[in-house]
Amino acid sequence: MGVVEGLLALALVLNVVVVSNGGKSSLFVRKVKKTVDMPLGSDVFSVPPGYNAPQQVHITQGDLVGRGMIISWVTMDEPGSSAVRYWSEKNGKKKTAEGKMVTYRFFNYSSGFIHHTTIKNLEYNTKYYYEVGLGNTTRQFWFVTPPEIGPDVPYTFGLIGDLGQSFDSNITLSHYELSPRKGETVLFVGDLSYADNYPNHDNVRWDTWGRFTERSVAYQPWIWTAGNHEIDFAPEIGETVPFKPYSHRYHVPYEASQSTSPFWYSIKRASAHIIVLSSYSSYGKYTPQYKWLEEELPKVNRSETPWLIVLMHSPWYNSYNYHYMEGETMRVMYEAWFVKYKVDVVFAGHVHAYERSERVSNIAYNVINGLCIPVKDQSAPVYITIGDGGNLEGLATNMTEPQPEYSAFREASFGHAIFDIKNRTHAHYSWNRNQDGLAVEADHVWFFNRYWYPVDDSTAYVSH
Ligand SMILES: *[C@@H]1O[C@H](CO)[C@@H](O)[C@H](O)[C@H]1NC(C)=O
Ligand SMILES: *[C@@H]1O[C@H](CO)[C@@H](O)[C@H](O)[C@H]1NC(C)=O
Ligand SMILES: *[C@@H]1O[C@H](CO)[C@@H](O)[C@H](O)[C@H]1NC(C)=O
């Protein structure tokens, strides 16, 4: 492979790409260094000072339309108060919302006191301050509510997946926080703490992850998707309830979209309708998730929310030799719906690398016709794998060869992405690798809305 070696040498200087069947495999060469978790004493894990001080503060959308926020935090010394005091920058009038407190045990670990309080009927497009830890050590944070839902409302989503708590995770988060495109909400595609990689799933690593991410998620909502590292199913140590730590710590507003489970639900935010699915809950015909999605998709009103975005953990289209075809059974169940309802984009994680597909579908197959090759389809979503947050398991570098035609761009580097909605027809999408400067977009493309502007937006190199 002399040609490839030659290109590799060039790639040391520039971001050179190899043109294959369809898309490009970037040959950006990063320093190959082992991915290691930040030690327990790291600055990012420090415990806030003061008696019973709230820690691991995190927020997520708390209703269907963006006028509510779920505020969560943990206290360690005593239960303390679950109340949140909040006020808007506009009028400063203080209000208090009551919440609830939960605890759980996992093997020999006992959680702190986990508080979840939903504040509702917030004004759109307004900065709010909030205080937690009332009666003991209080801490104050703030967030900005989204604009009122509407078809041409610009809004900027960050995309992060498979984050973990390694030194690379910290670089990914810092890079996202300082991005000149200023993400307003994170769409998180699953695999949060990777505590389950520690002996007995040491849940202390759930606490450290909560303290590490607080600097972002206390100030802007992260929309949660459950990944395989949230399952925490460990019958060998007597832990047989899946998702126990995750579902005690991270609450989502699933009931607002008539879901019966926190693992699949939807929200509307600005000009987007976001559907979160669970790769690790049953999704076959007649199951609760299937019935919910079947009823959910017809409810999407593109006049109100032109952008239809789906989040899941395990990708349907993935050309790396990792988790290969793990998303296949769910694809078989739901892909025809995604084409019918013209989903704009599907974000997934799981594979620790980056990949963006062309608009393709593979829905012609039935058991007798043998049609099983993905075809170009302008009604289909673009599939993006963004599982490159930086967790301790390291990068997925082994790709299937040749690169399949549907794969537009792939690269094994850590990073994050930004989906920057401009209006009902255009969204600018970009992916940043951690090694670059803040403004460098290693992959970027304009998305044309499938409902309002369904012109061909494929980016493929011509096949040869
Ligand atoms: C839990 O058990 C492990 C293994 O026996 C031990 O190392 C650890 O110190 C224990 N943790 C607690 C909180 O008891
Ligand atoms: C901590 O706050 C709770 C709730 O307000 C209160 O009941 C408790 O007395 C406080 N603890 C101390 C030591 O002040
Ligand atoms: C994590 O990143 C922050 C912000 O860049 C930095 O201040 C901190 O020292 C980093 N911590 C570690 C352990 O890398």
Ligand SMILES: *[C@@H]1O[C@H](CO)[C@@H](O)[C@H](O)[C@H]1NC(C)=O
């Ligand atoms: C869809 O949204 C538009 C704009 O808000 C509204 O006028 C219309 O009635 C909605 N359609 C349905 C079927 O609810």
Ligand SMILES: *[C@@H]1O[C@H](CO)[C@@H](O)[C@H](O)[C@H]1NC(C)=O
């Ligand atoms: C890449 O994955 C393939 C398929 O699993 C395997 O046969 C091959 O040995 C792997 N290559 C490397 C360098 O690990």
Ligand SMILES: *[C@@H]1O[C@H](CO)[C@@H](O)[C@H](O)[C@H]1NC(C)=O
């Ligand atoms: C939508 O946004 C795109 C990109 O900024 C712009 O080129 C286009 O003119 C906008 N459309 C309208 C109707 O403003």
